[in-house]
Amino acid sequence: xxxxxxxxxxxxxxxxxxxxxxxxxxxxxxxxxxxxxxxxxxxxxxxxxxxxxxxxxxxxxxxxxxxxxxxxxxxxxxxxxxxxxxxxxxxxxxxxxxxxxxxxxx
Amino acid sequence: xxxxxxxxxxxxxxxxxxxxxxxxxxxxxxxxxxxxxxxxxxxxxxxxxxxxxxxxxxxxxxxxxxxxxxxxxxxxxxxxxxxxxxxxxxxxxxxxxxxxxxxxxxxxxxxxxxxxxxxxxxxxxxxxxxxxxxxxxxxxxxxxxxxxxxxxxxxxxxxxxxxxxxxxxxxxxxxxxxxxxxxxxxxxxxxxxxxxxxxxxxxxxx
Amino acid sequence: xxxxxxxxxxxxxxxxxxxxxxxxxxxxxxxxxxxxxxxxxxxxxxxxxxxxxxxxxxxxxxxxxxxxxxxxxxxxxxxxxxxxxxxxxxxxxxxxxxxxxxxxxxxxxxxxxxxxxxxxxxxxxxxxxxxxxxxxxxxxxxxxxxxxxxxxxxxxxxxxxxxxxxxxxxxxxxxxxxxxxxxxxxxxxxxxxxxxxxxxxxxxxxxxxxxxxxxxxxxxxxxxxxxxxxxxxxxxxxxxxx
Numbered sequence: 001x002x003x004x005x006x007x008x009x010x011x012x013x014x015x016x017x018x019x020x021x022x023x024x025x026x027x028x029x030x031x032x033x034x035x036x037x038x039x040x041x042x043x044x045x046x047x048x049x050x051x052x053x054x055x056x057x058x059x060x061x062x063x064x065x066x067x068x069x070x071x072x073x074x075x076x077x078x079x080x081x082x083x084x085x086x087x088x089x090x091x092x093x094x095x096x097x098x099x100x101x102x103x104x105x106x
Numbered sequence: 107x108x109x110x111x112x113x114x115x116x117x118x119x120x121x122x123x124x125x126x127x128x129x130x131x132x133x134x135x136x137x138x139x140x141x142x143x144x145x146x147x148x149x150x151x152x153x154x155x156x157x158x159x160x161x162x163x164x165x166x167x168x169x170x171x172x173x174x175x176x177x178x179x180x181x182x183x184x185x186x187x188x189x190x191x192x193x194x195x196x197x198x199x200x201x202x203x204x205x206x207x208x209x210x211x212x213x214x215x216x217x218x219x220x221x222x223x224x225x226x227x228x229x230x231x232x233x234x235x236x237x238x239x240x241x242x243x244x245x246x247x248x249x250x251x252x253x254x255x256x257x258x259x260x261x262x263x264x265x266x267x268x269x270x271x272x273x274x275x276x277x278x279x280x281x282x283x284x285x286x287x288x289x290x291x292x293x294x295x296x297x298x299x300x301x302x303x304x305x306x307x308x309x310x311x312x
Numbered sequence: 313x314x315x316x317x318x319x320x321x322x323x324x325x326x327x328x329x330x331x332x333x334x335x336x337x338x339x340x341x342x343x344x345x346x347x348x349x350x351x352x353x354x355x356x357x358x359x360x361x362x363x364x365x366x367x368x369x370x371x372x373x374x375x376x377x378x379x380x381x382x383x384x385x386x387x388x389x390x391x392x393x394x395x396x397x398x399x400x401x402x403x404x405x406x407x408x409x410x411x412x413x414x415x416x417x418x419x420x421x422x423x424x425x426x427x428x429x430x431x432x433x434x435x436x437x438x439x440x441x442x443x444x445x446x447x448x449x450x451x452x453x454x455x456x457x458x459x460x461x462x463x464x465x466x467x468x469x470x471x472x473x474x475x476x477x478x479x480x481x482x483x484x485x486x487x488x489x490x491x492x493x494x495x496x497x498x499x500x501x502x503x504x505x506x507x508x509x510x511x512x513x514x515x516x517x518x519x520x521x522x523x524x525x526x527x528x529x530x531x532x533x534x535x536x537x538x539x540x541x542x543x544x545x546x547x548x549x550x551x552x553x554x
Contacts, residue, residue, distance in 0.1 A: 005421055005535050030357075030418045043419035058420025063142050066188030067271060067291055070142040077144055079227070084294040086308035091295035108369075109326060109412065111362040113404045116370050116396055136394075 005058075030058075044102035049095065050078030057081075057100070126183065127191055128302035134190040139256045142290065146225035146276050147255055155244065155261070157209040158281045160217050165209035169260065173246065175200045175208065180243060182266035184273070185302040197253075197264055199245030202237040202280070217282040221289060222263050225276040230289035231298070232265060232272055234282065241267060244277060269300040269307070322414045324361060325349070329409045330384055335480045338391045339438060340402045341377060343384040344411065352380055354445040355422040355535070358387065358415030362397060372397045375441040375537075376416065379448035380424075388480060390438040421535065425453045429533055430526045431467040434516065434546050436538025440471055440480050443537055447495070451488055462494040469497045470524045472516050472542065475504040498524050516542060518549050525550065 030042045042058040053075040060080060063070045068084030073096075082093040094100070116132075127133060150169040158164040167175070179198050185191045206216060220232050236242065245264040246253055253259035258275030265272045271291050292298050297306040305311065327344040334340050354376075361371045378386035391402040405411065423431065423446045431450065433443040447467065454461045473479045479499060489497045500512030500520065512520055526532040536546045 005423075005533075030420075040417075040419035056420060058418075066138075066140045066186070067142075067296065068294060072143060077226075079143075082294055084291070084296065086295045086310075088310075089295060093294055108363050108367075109410050110365055111400070111411070112409055114362045114364050114370075114400050116362070116364050116368045 041100065041102060044100055046080055046100045047098040048073035048076060048078055048080055049098045051076035052098070126193060128185055129305045130307075131185055131189055131191040131302065134192055136190075137192060137195075137257065138186070138188075138190055140186065140188065141256070141275075142228060143226045145255045148225050148260070148276070148278075150260060153260055154278070155205075156279045157205055157214050158279060159213075159215045160282055160284050161215070163213050163215065165212040165214045172200065172244075172261070175204055178243065180245070180264065180266075182264075184266050184270050187269040187271055187296065187300065187302075187307050191302075195266075196249055197243065197245040198247035199243035199261070199264060201240065202242040202244070203240065205244065205280070206238065215282070217284045219283040219286045221281045221283055221287060222274040222277050223279040223281065224274050225278055228274055228276070228290050230263075230272050230274045231283075231287055231292055232263075232268070233286070233299075236265060236268065237280075241265065267301070269297075269302050271296070272300055322417065324412050324414045327385070327411045327413050329405055329407050329411060331407050332405060335388060336478050338402070338478070339388055339480055340391075341386050341388045342401065342405065342411075343378075343386050344413075346385050346413070349385060350416070352376055352385075352416035353419075353422040353424055354379060354449040355442045356416035356418045356445075357442070358385075358413045358417060360387070360397070360401070361412040361414075362400060363412070370397050373417070374401075375445070377441045377444050377448075379445055379452050381449065381452040388438065388441045388444075421537070423533060423535060424449060425465065427533060429465040429467060430530055431465065432525055432532040432534045433467065433469045434471075434521075434534070434536040434538070435469065436472040436516070436542040437474070437478075438480065439536075439538030439542070441537075443469065443471075443535060444481055446535065447485075447488065451492070451495075462492060466494040467496070468524060468526070469495075470500070470516065470520070471497065472500045472502060472538065474502050476501060476506045476509070516546055521546065521549050 030040060044057050045054050046057050046060065047054045050073060053073055055074065059074065061072045061074050063072065068082060070079055071081040072078060073080050078096055080096040084091045153169045154166050155172050156164050156166045177198055178201050179196065181194055181196045183191060183193045184195050216234055218234055220234050220237055222230050222232065243264040244261050246259070246261040248257060253262060261277060263274040263277045288298060295309050297308055297311055300306050325346055325348060327346040330343040330345055332340055332342050357373050357375045359371055359373050361369060363369050374387045374389055376385065377388040378384065389398055389401045392398045421442060431446065433446065435443045447469065450465065450467055454465065471479070485497045489495050500514060500516060501509065502515055505513050534550055536543050
């Protein structure tokens with residue numbers, strides 16, 4: 001079985017995002033999530049409250065254009081996580097995840 | 107202490123634009139696309155628009171019925187909370203006043219607050235008073251062409267005196283509410299009202 | 313060996329630009345001194361924050377190009393003409409300037425030697441950057457001349473660029489492949505191949521992957537980084553994204 005790990009370039013060397021690739025992958029959420037959580041969530045797995053699919057957070061779809069970060073399930077497009085940063089706070093809405101499982105090792 | 111990045115200016119506005127710009131905004135000639143999800147592409151044959159009373163009474167227009175209502179042309183400046191402003195954008199659409207009058211004839215009663223709901227699940231809340239008396243439209247042409255899907259086509263709410271996230275793309279329903287309820291961004295740290303001239307960007311501003 | 317990110321919230325740090333070297337006409341590598349840098353894993357990225365005189369701030373993410381073993385942290389940045397941050401990083405910034413960054417970030421797109429191989433890397437344009445960190449890390453870890461270690465961990469890179477002048481790390485990749493028979497570098501040029509080019513001259517497609525990739529029975533570790541259409545096309549061909 002092959003394990004393929006992928007990453008959209010929009011957040012690799014070219015941090016200024018081209019307009020033609022509005023969607024990123026879950027790696028793009030890592031920085032903002034690290035403002036809320038001590039462990040790195042992108043290596044963890046989330047179960048979508050919409051359709052029950054479980055995936056690596058790094059493999060979810062991220063829409064991140066200005067106002068905040070909306071992390072969606074690739075299977076059903078449902079919102080799994082939302083994160084917004086205001087000057088003094090970080091807002092997290094995880095209602096779209098039934099569970100988030102993170103490795104206990106570090 | 108935040109160090110200054112020598113020689114970094116970011117996207118700055120040209121001189122002269124200042125008076126027309128709300129605080130903290132810069133002028134852009136582009137039309138940036140911000141999206142919280144995939145772009146819905148609802149065929150016009152199944153598209154409809156609904157106005158709904160608090161009691162559940164509703165009025166519905168198909169696309170053909172909707173575009174047959176009296177139209178207005180609007181030229182306005184728009185201001186996005188991510189700090190770009192675009193001057194002199196031209197739209198064509200149906201005034202919310204027109205829709206409310208037509209809906210009233212079908213028994214739909216208004217209330218003090220409105221929740222706009224879009225294809226893809228996006229929502230935003232606006233006081234009724236900010237949509238009526240010529241302050242709000244549902245726009246379907248941009249420039250002289252049909253509004254492209256990435257900018258909210260076939261039709262989007264247009265409330266230009268508030269930050270542009272209130273001008274919900276892909277709008278399908280206006281629901282009147284007795285009590286104010288926060289929408290998608292309003293429940294995630296953004297300001298409930300969003301007046302660019304008072305720089306009401308975030309919850310707690312003002 | 314590889315340092316792990318510490319289990320604390322990440323802080324903004326003030327880096328100093330040691331030097332800024334052009335890679336291609338549109339990309340530049342920034343080498344940075346970062347006091348207190350906790351180390352990183354190949355494939356991770358950092359957030360960079362710029363602050364204008366009036367307090368205006370802009371923040372972007374950039375992949376780390378250097379191996380964890382390298383003494384300086386390196387970022388390779390591609391200039392986007394309509395960008396706000398990348399033109400500054402690729403043109404304005406110079407040695408001695410300060411730059412705020414935080415990281416390392418990302419625990420999903422990472423590879424290090426203990427994960428094993430064979431390693432199959434597919435990159436498009438500036439998507440090469442985190443893959444280069446993996447190649448450099450592999451090279452640092454496998455002692456020079458240790459044929460047995462290299463044989464256990466062979467690596468292939470399939471790298472799509474528009475033209476030959478736009479191939480980032482072109483000379484370094486050639487030098488590494490020349491001295492390491494277990495590292496294969498395959499280029500494809502989508503637009504302007506030079507005269508006499510005998511390599512691939514098209515976008516990455518199924519036939520190319522069939523020719524270059526390890527068979528599934530070899531259980532390769534596959535990393536794909538590039539523009540979204542390339543990533544989606546390659547990933548759907550190679551089945552089974554996690």
